[in-house]
Amino acid sequence: MSEAGPPDTPPGWWIYRGTGVPAPERTGLLPPPPPWREFDGGPLLDDVPVPPDDGEMRRRLGAASIESVPRADVHEVDMVNAALYLRRPLLVTGRPGSGKSSLAFRIARELGLGRVLQWPITSHTTVKIGQYGYDAIGRAQAAGARSAMAGGAPGEPVEPPIGDFVRLGELGTAFLPRRRPRVLLIDELDKSEADLPNDLLSLFEDGEFEIPELVRMARRTPVVEVFTADPDSTAQVVGGRIRCHAFPVVVITSNGERDFPPAFLRRCLRYETKDPDVGQLVAMVAAHMLDPADEHRSRIIEEFVSRSEAFGGLPVDKLLEAVYLATSGAYREDASWPRLVDALWRQLSSLAS
Secondary structure (H helix, E strand, O other): OOOOOOOOOOOOOOOOOOOOOOOHHHOOOOOOOOHHHOOOOOOOOOOOOOOOOOOHHHHHHOOOOHHHOOOOOHHHHHHHHHHHHHOOOEEEEOOOOOOOOHHHHHHHHHOOOOOOEEEEOOOOOOHHHHHEEEOHHHHHHHHHHHHHHHOOOOOOOOOOOHHHHEEEOHHHHHOOOOOOOOEEEEEOHHHOOOOHHHHOHHHHHHOEEEOHHHHOOOOOOOEEEEEOOOOOOEEEEEOOEEEOOOOOEEEEEEOOOOOOOHHHHHOOEEEEOOOOOHHHHHHHHHHOOOOOOOHHHHHHHHHHHHHHHHHOOOOHHHHHHHHHHHHOOOOOOOOOHHHHHHHHHHHHHHHHO
16 A cells, blocks of 8 residues: 655755646746756747647646546655656656556646647567657658659659658657757657667757657758647657657656666666555546545445455556446446446456456
């Protein structure tokens, strides 16, 4: 179970306080970085607004109400703030369903950093995929179509702008030069190929990467407008190189299923999540607008805690599902309730153990 939450009077050095509630007085507020973590990327894209949250924060965290704030683990808050000060990625480990990825959304909502960039990892994920994609075939087809329509007229441009066929991935978008950092969630790094953690090291250290297709034509076309991972958004890339100005807030999740290279771990701060206690579960239920006064709620939460301890941990979203069924009017408890709970929870015991 989690340890005691943050003190009533937060330490003065805390920027993030673990509430997940918007704090206008701390929006985008970060101290200067250490000299060895300063970056000078540009030109700054501050005139291009960061898209607001698209609803994912509410789905993950529920309502942004101070009355329904789970008490965060003080060690979690310490490590998040250390990562903010030091401009280092935060590696969050813990069992599946313990709320690791929700941390990125709490940081973004509390500090007003906008839409979270989510980069889900699979066994086929590479750093290049996260940085950008270039549709060379699509560009060649478009060039052929233009040539056919022009009928080979002299002086008629054939090749379409290369930027129309370049799209930055979530990783690349996070490193665009801005005064305020973006929040990047690298989800389930355990699933990656063995080389991916090491391949990330140069980007985390240098804060920049090149797009070779744009570098090759930089003399002829030094500024190229490309698509980004944000909906309906573009950005200008100068000289084929992207270099951050504010190092992004990087949250990396891991289920603890594999060991990472020492060089990678040395460049990250680490935090291990703990199972939420009863008070935190009550706050989570209230945040998702499930009737906190319902007579069934406390009993379901107690039953969930008991089974979670017996099974070695259960995903919190399964509690929300059970409470919703019991309190929304969609289902009336009767003799079939134990069977329904078993269907929701017991089948997960082998996954949680």
